[in-house]
Amino acid sequence: MQMSGAQMVCEAIIAEGVKTVFGYPGGAIMHVYDEIYKQNGFEHILTRHEQAAVHAADGYARATGKVGVAMVTSGPGFTNAVTGLATAYMDSIPLVVISGQVPLSLIGTDGFQEIDAVGISRPCTKHNFLVYSIEELPRILKEAFYIARSGRPGPVLVDVPKDITVAMGNFVYPETVNIPTYKPTYKGNKKQIEKAVEAIKKAKKPLIYAGGGIVLSNASDLVRELAEKTQIPAVETLMARGVMGAKNPLLLGMLGMHGNYASNMAMSETDLIIALGARFDDRVTGKLSEFARYADIIHVDIDPANISKLVDVDYPIVGDVRDVLENMIPLLEDVNPNRYQAWREILKRYDALHPQSYVDSDEVLKPQWVIERVGELVGENAIITSDVGQHQMWAAQHYPFDRPRQWINSGGLGTMGFGLPAAIGAKRAFPEKTVINITGDGSILMNMQELVTAAEYKIPVINLILNNHFLGMVRQWQSFFYEKRYSQTDLTFQPNWKALAEACGGIGYDVTTKEEFDAALKDAIVQDKVCFMNIAINRFENVLPMVPAGGALFNMMLPQSVEK
Amino acid sequence: MKDARRVISVIVMNESSVLARVTALFAGRGYNIESLTVAPIPNSQMSHITIETKGNAKVMEQITKQLHKLIPVYKVIEHEEMVEKEMVLVKFPIAENLSDIEALCRAYNGGIVNVGKEMVVAQVADEPTRIQHFIEAAQRYNPCEIVRGGVVAIER
Structure with missing residues (x-):
């Protein structure tokens, strides 16, 4: 069928089954926006900044597991989108971002709003x-979606010069993709799986190290089955919260820099790590030379480059976690779960020694209480997004995540300003679910213009601003490592949050007590408007436990132990 | 683990910006490029990139894997048993002893390939270590310009 390049872009989006596109128009992408106006195969949400458009598509993708789509114009439209691309890249999130570009004849001439988008991204x-040509556009669009979602997922940029969007060509959307240079490995090597199973059977202190790859491959049911069948305890990374389920007795908690005592000790003492879709990030391992010194390592990952990148692996298995576990679990039939009883007892004692705890107060709201209270009030029904900083870690530590894709945060890149647009994307995907962005008084301002988007489209996401009048995480480091020189972290000067929310068409709440919080949250849930909840919390609360950067995982700064 | 000189061949789709993808990967991840040659493979849609680099076994493993992750990369060969050659062009003043230069070039698998009014151009193609020796030996004839071609290699 003859059509313009702009129409082809829309047709491809429809053919891929995408229902929502987030974006922002501009000169070079106008022909595509003209076609968006004419079609009714998908809705377009106009964010108020291109970065937010990509984060919103990202939130949509994380919540659904499908490819998220964002659209931006050339030059500054594209450069604004770069942080969004990088955020998705670091967390392996499938996105297709379409960017306008100056006409082919102007490329390389420093034309108006020209920037080398493929070079930068x-x-x-x-x-x-x-x-480069209208003939290759259908194939490129098809390949973009395919590459984004297959193998180790990730964002793909399609930069379309303006004259290509105008040009007419024959559109046949390819049914299949054949890229001879790109063949991801899904099936784990059978021999390697058998060897890994033998290692599990011989181990005395095995530990499941669950990573975000489990979420990406929709394998959490199998990971739970693996743990249950063998009674091997598990730790989760920041990206894997929800994989095991908060009530799972085999879950020790989150490990790493702000992991709990039992998880980090388990990692330090295990004799066999079963790493599933995790990549031994520096925030997880602490000092590498002290990391898991007694352990052999089974590493299942779809990306061969992740294996033996930072730690030497004894049983590498390249493949999709889901596929590998489907083949591995039946081989573990004859494992006696009692084999690891002594190990579980040790870990139980560790947890009793230093449980994840905090000192609550009647005088001032504690952020940890707020998080736990949200968990009690909305629990597994809600989708929780977050920005980056102390509030993110408190949420990861204290929220009872019950299922994968319930917890949406920027783990790898650590992008402040991610939470609100990501919440908008998640809420658009699941309008019936309560979507709460747990944020701070620093992060929220980095994309607060999206209040307007949420208000316009009636996307009632709830923003809990854990307000300590500080860039809290940096302030915490300054307290610990810079002799309390609070350089540029004091946020005493603040907007009137309630008025700000109202000015943008939302609702504002000021909360200083537990009663006020309960009332405000209950009210916010039933409203059909976006809201800011300004929650005054203890100014100098720290995120604990903490492994100082570069320190060994077992050397944790611990909170005061208290009866809860 | 010791840093050692290595030669890898990267077979890629011959498409726009593919070389930029490969070199950007080296720059972005802090790997070294000592020399680089690239040319299309005859009768195919592929190109052959030969990279001379330095690193220990672990770094090399990462380089290979990261290269593999690039979508247009078809194959990565870490050369072990290889035949490798490098070419060099050297410009000498015509006043130098040309028969000595010719003899030197012959010893290194080459010869004088162009004679102008004031300069002669000599060409040598040999193993990289021998090219180094040749360049050292050529110094006594006051070379004005030396252009090395980078390594090409093929597995035996």
Whole structure:
């Protein structure tokens, strides 16, 4: 069928089954926006900044597991989108971002709103395309979606020059993809799986180290089955919260820099790590030379480059976690769960010694209480997004995540300003669910213009601003490591949050007590408007436990132990 | 683990910006490029990139894997048993002893390939270590310009 490049972009989006696109128009992408106006195959949400458009598509993708789509114009439209691309890249989130570009004849001439988009995005996309002809556009669009979602997922940029969007061509959307140079490995090597199973059977202190790859491969049911069948305890990374389920007795908690005592001790003492879709990030391992010194390592990952990148692996298995576990679990039939009883007892004692705890107060709201209270009030029904900082860690530590895709945060890149647009994306995907963005008084301002988007489209996401009048995480480091020189972290000067929310068409709440919080949250849930909840919390509360950067995982700064 | 000189061949789709993807990967991840040659493979849609680099076994493993992750990369060969050659062009003043230069070039698998009014151009193609020796030996004839070509290698 003959059509313009702009129409082809829309047709491809429809053919991929995408229902919502987030974006922002501009000169070079106008022909595509003209076609968006004419079609009714998908809705378009106009964010108020391109970065937020990509984060919203990202939130949509994380919540659904499908490819998120964002659209931006050339030059500044694209450069604004780069942080969004990098955020998705670091967390392996499938996105297709369509960017306008100056006409082919102007490329390289420093034209108006021209920037080398494929050059800039090369290190922060899984792959990118600059379209040179209308003939290759259908194939490129098809490949972009395929590359984004297959193998280790990631963002793909398609940079479309303006004249290509105008040009007419024959559109046949390819049914299949054949890229001879790109064949991801899904099936784990059978021999390697058998060897790993033997290692599990011989181990005395095995530990499941669950990573975000489990969420990406929709394998959490199998990970739970593996743990249950063998009674092997598990720790989760920040990206894997929800995989095991908060009530799972085999879950020790989150490990790493702000992991709990039992998890970090388990990792330090285990004799066999079963790493599933995790990548031994520096925030997880602490000092590498002290990391898991007694352990052999089974590492299941779809990306061969993750294996033996930071730690030497004894049983590498390249493959999709789901596929590998489907083949591994039946081989573990004859494992006697009592084998690891002594190990579980040790870990239980560790947890009793230093449980995840905090000192509550009647005088001032504690952030940890707020998080736990949210968990009690909305629990497994809610989707929780977060920004980056102390509030993010408190949420990860204290929220009772019950299922994968319930917890949406920027783990790898640590992008402040991610939470609100991501919440908008998640809420659009699941309008019936309560979507709460747990944020701070620093982070929320980095994309607060999206209040307007949420208000306009009636996307009632709830923003809990844990307000300590500080850039709290940096302030915490300054307290610990910079002799309390609070350089540029004091946020005493603040907007009137309630008025700000109202000015943008939302609702504002000021909360200083537990009673007020309960009342405000209950009210916010039933409202059909976006809200800011300004929650005054203890100014100098720290995120604990904490492994100082570069320190060994077992050397944790611990909170005061208290009866809860 | 010791740093050692290594030669890898990267077979890639011959498409726009593919070389940029490969070199950007080296720059972005802090790997070294000592020399680089690239040319299309005859009768195919592929190109052959030969990279001379330095690193220990672990770094090399990462380089190989990261290269593999690039979508247009078809194959990565870490050369072990290889035949490798490098070419060099050297410009000498015509006043130098040309028969000595010719003899030197012959010893290193080459010869004088162009004679102008004031300069002669000599060409040598040999193993990289021998190219180094040749360049050292050529110094006594006051070379004005030396252009090395980078390594090409093929597995035996």
